Amino acid sequence: MRLPEDRVLPGPWPEEREQPSSPGDAANAPLERDLARQQRRAVSDPAAIARLAASMVPPRPPAWRRILSEVQHFWLLVAFLLVWQAVSVFGTRINPQLDVMLPPPTAVFSAAVELANRHALMPQIVDSLYRVLLAVGTASVIGVPLGLAMGWFPRFRSIVDPLLEFIRPIPPLAWIPLSILWFGIGDTQIVYIIFLAAFFPIVLNSMAGARDVDTYLVRAGQSLGARPGELFATIVLPAALPNIFTGVRVGLGIGWMALVAGELVAAPTGLGYMINNARTIFRSDYILLGMVLIGVLGLLLDFGMRRAALLIMPWHKGQ
Amino acid sequence: MAQVSVRNVSKVHVPHAGAPLLALHEVDFDVERNEFFSIVGPSGCGKTTLLNLLAGFEQPTRGELRVDGELITAPGWERAVVFQEYALFPWYTVSQNIRYGLKRKRCPPAEQDRLIEHYIGLVGLGGFESRYPRELSGGMRQRVSIARALAVNPAILLMDEPFASLDIQTREYMQDELLKIWERERKTVIFVTHSIDEAVQLSDEVVVISPRPGKIVRRVAVDLPRPRTLELRQSADFQQLVGEIKQIFTGYGVI
Numbered sequence: 001m002r003l004p005e006d007r008v009l010p011g012p013w014p015e016e017r018e019q020p021s022s023p024g025d026a027a028n029a030p031l032e033r034d035l036a037r038q039q040r041r042a043v044s045d046p047a048a049i050a051r052l053a054a055s056m057v058p059p060r061p062p063a064w065r066r067i068l069s070e071v072q073h074f075w076l077l078v079a080f081l082l083v084w085q086a087v088s089v090f091g092t093r094i095n096p097q098l099d100v101m102l103p104p105p106t107a108v109f110s111a112a113v114e115l116a117n118r119h120a121l122m123p124q125i126v127d128s129l130y131r132v133l134l135a136v137g138t139a140s141v142i143g144v145p146l147g148l149a150m151g152w153f154p155r156f157r158s159i160v161d162p163l164l165e166f167i168r169p170i171p172p173l174a175w176i177p178l179s180i181l182w183f184g185i186g187d188t189q190i191v192y193i194i195f196l197a198a199f200f201p202i203v204l205n206s207m208a209g210a211r212d213v214d215t216y217l218v219r220a221g222q223s224l225g226a227r228p229g230e231l232f233a234t235i236v237l238p239a240a241l242p243n244i245f246t247g248v249r250v251g252l253g254i255g256w257m258a259l260v261a262g263e264l265v266a267a268p269t270g271l272g273y274m275i276n277n278a279r280t281i282f283r284s285d286y287i288l289l290g291m292v293l294i295g296v297l298g299l300l301l302d303f304g305m306r307r308a309a310l311l312i313m314p315w316h317k318g319q
Numbered sequence: 320m321a322q323v324s325v326r327n328v329s330k331v332h333v334p335h336a337g338a339p340l341l342a343l344h345e346v347d348f349d350v351e352r353n354e355f356f357s358i359v360g361p362s363g364c365g366k367t368t369l370l371n372l373l374a375g376f377e378q379p380t381r382g383e384l385r386v387d388g389e390l391i392t393a394p395g396w397e398r399a400v401v402f403q404e405y406a407l408f409p410w411y412t413v414s415q416n417i418r419y420g421l422k423r424k425r426c427p428p429a430e431q432d433r434l435i436e437h438y439i440g441l442v443g444l445g446g447f448e449s450r451y452p453r454e455l456s457g458g459m460r461q462r463v464s465i466a467r468a469l470a471v472n473p474a475i476l477l478m479d480e481p482f483a484s485l486d487i488q489t490r491e492y493m494q495d496e497l498l499k500i501w502e503r504e505r506k507t508v509i510f511v512t513h514s515i516d517e518a519v520q521l522s523d524e525v526v527v528i529s530p531r532p533g534k535i536v537r538r539v540a541v542d543l544p545r546p547r548t549l550e551l552r553q554s555a556d557f558q559q560l561v562g563e564i565k566q567i568f569t570g571y572g573v574i
Contacts, residue, residue, distance in 0.1 A: 046446065216406040219376050222394035224420035224471060234419070238410040315410045315451045 081105050103285040108292060111285040125293060128259055128270040131187060132301075135194035136202075136255045140248050143199050147206025147247070152236055157207070164203065172197040172258050176265050190262040190270070197258035198251030205247025209240025242316060245309045249302060256298050320388070321349035322507055323373070323475065328382035329532075330368055342368045344532035345382070350475075350507060350524075357510045357518035357525045361568060365533025366511045370479045373509060374400050386474060396420055399468035403480040405460040407452040413463050414439065414448040420471035438466040441500055458489040465500070475507045482517070494520060498547060515564045519557060520547050527567050537567050 061069075088104035103111075115121040150157040172193050183189040213236050221235045263272025271290045278286030310317060330343040342365040350356045358366045371377045372384055375394040384391045386398065394400075399420070407416050414435050421431040439445055442462040452460055461481055468476055481497075482490040494517060501508060512518050518525045519541055527537040541560060543551060551557055 214406070216402050216404060217408060219374070219394065220400065220402065220406040220408070221419070222376070223374055223396065223398065223400045223477075224467070225396040225423035226419075227423075230423060235408065238408075241410075313410070315453070 100282065100284050103288060107285045108288045111283075111289045115286070115289070124269060124271050124274045124290075125297070127187075128263070128272070128294075129297060131190050131270065132194060132252070132255050132259050135191045135259075136198045136248065136251050138191075139195050139198040139202050139251055139255075143202035143247070143251075144206045144244055147203040147244075148210045148232075148236065148240060150203070151207040151210025151212075151240070152232065157211075164200070168200050173261050173265075176262060180266055185266045185268065190259065190267055193262040194255045194258045198255040201250040201254060202244075202247040205243045205250065206240060209243025209247075210236050212243075213239040238313075241313055242309075245305065245313075249305050252301055252305065253298065256294055260294060322352040322354075322387060323350035323509070324385045325349070325369075325373075326383050326385075328369075328372065328379045328384060330365070330372065330377070331380045332368075341532040343372075343379075344534045346528075346533065346535055347382075348526055348535060348538070350509060353505045353507055354524060355501065355508045355510065355522045357512060357522040358528060359512055359515055359518040359525055359564065360528035360533070361530050362513055364528045364530035366513075366528050367479055368533065369528070370400075370477055370509070370511045373475075374398055374477050396424060396471040397474045398477055399471055399473035399475075401461070401464050401468050401476065401478045401481045403483050405452070405457075405464045407460055407463055407467070409452055412449045412451055413444060413455070416452070416463055417467045417470050420467060424471055434470050438470045441469070441503070442466045442496070456489075457485050458493055461485065461493060462496070465497070469500070469504060469506070473506070475509060478508060478510045480512055481510075483513070490517075497521065498545075502546070515561050515568070516552075519543075519560050519564070520552055525564065527564055537564070539564060 084102075085104045085106065088098065088102050088107075091098040091102070112121065146160070150160055175193060175196055176189075179189045179192050183192060217235055217239060218231065221231050226234060259270070260272040260275070263270040264276045267273040271294055275287050275290035278284070278290065325346055325348050328343055328346045329341070332340045332342050334340065346369060358369060360366045368377065372379050373391065375391050375398065378392075391398070408419065411419065417435045417438055418431055421434060426434070435448075439448060442465055444459060444462055444466070447455065447459065452463065455463070464481070482493050485493060498521060510518070510521060522541050525539045525541060526535050527539070528534065529536045539560065543556060543560075
């Protein structure tokens with residue numbers, strides 16, 4: 001890009017423009033030496049370079065522009081809600097059944113207000129959230145070390161792998177009847193189902209992370225004197241962290257699925273229970289509210305996970 | 320007694336499928352203390368295998384490698400390695416990378432700080448202490464890697480094609496820098512490269528390895544004066560040495 005004449009960056013060598021140097025001209029020699037010295041000084045003075053760099057940084061855009069650029073990511077979501085509203089409102093005029101089959105977003109919102117006023121909403125959210133977090137937390141506490149050990153010790157992996165691969169294909173939902181027998185209906189049983197669902201992605205991702213650690217990093221650590229335990233803590237673990245996070249995020253997502261399935265079948269509380277209960281009393285606005293809340297909670301948890309990942313892995317930023 | 324002695328070393332690689340491969344065959348050489356020693360050969364000749372044996376990452380199938388009379392059995396900081404792809408820890412900053420080996424050595428914290436400052440200055444990276452490796456250029460990364468290896472004060476510095484991934488200007492600059500550092504902190508350096516020019520320019524002694532099986536076919540003493548200036552590199556003596564080694568390569572049909 002060409003700068004206009006009056007915006008040429010200030011250099012400490014104004015002679016340069018006034019006196020085009022002609023190499024070999026003996027009369028110009030002292031001036032050329034002087035110029036060279038000034039230029040050397042200009043690029044070797046760190047403070048001057050820092051000032052120069054700062055002067056080139058474009059100014060921070062005003063606050064309203066920054067907010068706008070954040071908000072504009074949501075236009076498709078907003079458009080979706082508007083279309084949904086339009087279809088529900090105008091569709092009901094054509095076919096009155098649509099009022100029950102697809103209530104508009106505004107109806108879902110007023111359902112939320114109504115239930116919240118009756119103190120019937122928060123307990124469901126808290127119960128479901130508690131079950132998911134407890135189950136995925138437990139799955140992480142057991143699954144991450146197990147996966148790392150499997151990835152780092154091939155012999156251990158070769159022993160554990162057949163057992164895991166035997167249990168893994170069994171859908172968590174197939175465990176529901178048995179788990180009701182074992183734990184009865186309640187938190188423990190649902191937590192167990194979510195745990196089963198979240199456990200395998202967490203184990204497998206942690207394992208991949210530890211197994212695929214760059215050989216050269218391990219060798220660098222060894223040649224710098226790291227003992228096996230130090231090697232694991234300072235190289236294998238940080239190298240596997242991105243995979244561990246992926247595993248827990250996938251585990252959380254699958255955990256929500258298992259939660260709703262578990263609560264639909266057998267639960268005294270929770271968002272899944274709320275959805276199922278609403279079905280029996282023909283309140284499709286409650287059903288949709290339950291679905292929307294699960295979506296929003298999942299979104300928030302995933303957002304939190306990604307923020308946590310950035311905090312824990314600052315070197316991983318922008319990748 | 321020579322500091323490093325490699326006696327009759329053979330190494331067979333056994334792949335998952337296919338026939339075993341003789342990577343090195345009866346390799347035999349000594350390296351004197353504080354010598355700059357290069358191993359040069361075409362790619363696939365087993366020179367990196369030889370360096371891995373010296374580092375202790377692999378064990379020889381036959382023969383033995385010793386440093387100061389001690390058999391090499393495992394990696395350790397006495398034989399610090401500089402890798403082609405730098406192998407910096409991405410989760411550590413420049414100074415944390417350099418600190419890594421010092422911590423493992425149980426070096427006192429104040430001493431760690433002093434050494435980090437010294438080696439960051441030595442490789443010219445003042446001001447970049449708290450950068451992560453991915454924020455640095457290739458040449459800067461390799462300088463961190465050299466500083467990290469030197470900081471633990473190894474008996475031998477092993478370098479595996481350290482400048483092969485750098486562009487030509489940076490490579491020449493780094494070669495000069497390495498020689499300057501080596502002048503200031505004398506060390507035994509064992510340097511692996513496929514570049515004959517690079518080997519001759521840096522070394523006191525060059526061994527040439529033939530491919531499949533890797534075997535030492537020639538030892539060349541480089542008796543050129545130091546510092547090795549640009550003029551020297553353009554001199555007839557320098558070019559003659561390079562040409563001599565090139566001819567050995569050509570004899571194997573690898574150029």
